[in-house]
Amino acid sequence: MAYIVQANVLTQDPQKPHAEAVLVVQGRVQGVGSLPEMQAMMPSAEVLDHSGKILTPGLTDAHIHLVRYGFRLSQLDLEGSTSVEEVQQKLQAYASRKPEGWIVGGGYTVTELGLTDYPTRALLDEVVVDRPVLLYSRDLHSAWANSKALELAGLTHATPDPEGGELVRSEGDLTGYLLEAATELVSSSLPTPTWEETVDAARLAVQTLRNFGYTAVHTMAFEPADDLRALMHLEQNGELPLRVWACIPHTELDHAVQLGLYGGLGDRVKLGGVKFFLDGALGSQTAWMLSPGYQNPQATPMILDQPELIRERAEKALQYGFIPTVHAIGDQANRTLLDLYSELKPLADQKGLRLRLEHAQHLSRADIQRFADLQVTASMQPVHLIGDARLVRELVPHLEDTTYAVKSLQDAGALLAFGSDAPVANPDPQLSFAAATQRLGTDGKPFSPQERLTPEETLWAHTRGPALAVGWQDYGIIQPGARADFSLWDELGGKAEALTFNGI
Structure with missing residues (x-):
């Protein structure tokens, strides 16, 4: 026709x-x-x-955890909570609606709850003591568990901190707060979703994105393999209304190569990236910052994947046609990754691939031009600034002018690709456009307004930018x-x- x-x-x-x-x-x-x-x-x-x-x-959402977003749509939503009491009320109401099994949710930040330290399991035990509760922070880099969840996970005061994570303690006892990789010590005890539940979550996610007006997404890794299989299942059954560029975790790169997989393989679901995490996140106060760092002395900056490991495995990813796709939030993490990418650029150029940095959230002014010079995609999520404005002012006020510096990056000649990071943020494009063009925090105050984009510039970063980032010349x-x-x-x-x- x-x-x-x-x-x-x-x-x-x-x-x-x-x-x-x-x-x-x-x-x-x-x-x-x-x-x-x-x-x-x-x-x-x-x-x-x-x-x-x-x-x-x-429209393309250039950074989303697609199937996890589908699961989150049915979990406890704590977005916008401003106190521990509000979390407790929402938890109690959700527990009444769902009277059995684990309670999983998320969307809060410690700072927005009015806390200067991490919350404790006792606060959750006051509401739900006989069922396990696991609540993820909005950035998904930390979580808050009740005593029952710690018990089912087999965690005690003698449990050592995992590599790349911390079980927050008070006088040697577990508080119930988990940073970075420590969240997995509890989440590994969650019931594994059935195949049918995973497919249902995938179907809900892709249809929700379609209803928002999206036609494509870039879905990030570190999700169960069944999530990617579910998207392929929808494609095979003619139920996938989106084009999907998908990452695999760097821990699976060797297995993928052994199976004969390579970057660019696939049709509507196309394998394209290998995902790494260099540091943590702002809300969990685990992002890797240059001096002077955080105002809060309790902050715990973390390096997750060591730069040497990223350098080695990113080189292998490029050799097999995959784009290294690296999470970097703090200004120190961004600088370190740009240094690393300067070494990898000749190989990326040879392979016709564009190196990619996820978030680019907090930058040193001296590093902005480097994105253009190295042709590194700045994969960013302006929608986060709505909630992060307050956090920046309280935790790293010296970085306000170079946080979500989208206009400066664009003027420098960098390639912008915008996404939502759902389920971290709502993927409704109206929110992304409002954040990029208005730059107002939840308190209504302007946040580095000199970094505002026009609607047309924002559109480019949600359409042509993401396409060029992954080599889709016809998109x-x-x-x-x-x-x-x-x-x-x-x-x-x-x-x-x-x-x-x-x-x-």
Whole structure:
């Protein structure tokens, strides 16, 4: 079938940035121009009249934990909680609605709860003592467990801290708060979801993203292998309404190579990245910072994957066509990774791959130009600044001007690719556009307003930027030969709907 889509078209093609109609044939753009021009090219094409709307390339969420987001949609939501008492009330109400089994949830930050130290299991035991409770911080880099959860996990005062994590203690006793890899000591005791539950979570996640107007996502790793299998299952059954660029954890790279897998393998679900974690996160106060670091002396900066390991395994990833995809939050972590990438750039250039840094959240001014010089993708999540504004002012106020420095990076010539990091944040693109263009914290105060982008610049970072980051030359743009995956808007930055021509 051939279609002509009539709308106010924003193409992202600098040679023809605006048009009024797009001709689509067999899922590809055949022509871009005026309605009479497109009708002359294909008189038999069906005209879809969206003349009152804006048509753009399809939105991409460039950083999401897709199936985990599907699971989170049915868990205890603590987003926006401002006190321990509020958490307790929400926990009690959820426990009443779900009277059996583990209670899992998340979305809080320690600072927003009004605490200067990590909360304790006793606070959760006051509400639920006979069932295990595990509550993840908003950034997913720490968790809060009750006594029953620690008991079922077999943790005692004698349990040593795992590598890359800490069981927070008070006078030698476990407080119930878990940092980084220590969260896995409890989460490993959670019941393993059934295959049916995993597929249901995947189906819910992809449909929710589709309903937000997305046509593609970049899903990060360190999720169970069944999550990726579930997405492939949906693809095989014609139920996958998104294109998925997927990462594998670096711990599985050798196995993947032994199985003959390589970067770029796949169709709608395409293997592309190898994921690493250099440091922790701001909310959990585990991000790796340059001096002077945190205002809070109780903060615990952590190096998770050692730079030497990243250097070695990222080189192997490149050799097999995978893009190293490295989490770096703190300004020290970002600097260290850019130093490392300067060594890997010749191999990346040889392989035609663009190195990629996830979050780029807190930067030293001296490192901003390096993103462009090294052609490193700045994969960022402006939506986080809405909640992080207060944290930055309280924990690292000296970094406010170079936190989420999207305008400075863009002006320097860096490639921006925006995502949500869901379930860390809500993937609704309206929130991402508002954060990037307004830069207001939850308190309504401007946050480094000199870093605001325009809606058009934000659109680019949600469409063409993510496509170029992963080498999809025929995506995120409306020009002849490109894939016909579009988003429709009443107004740019408002509610979007997906419009695709691939049979789904």
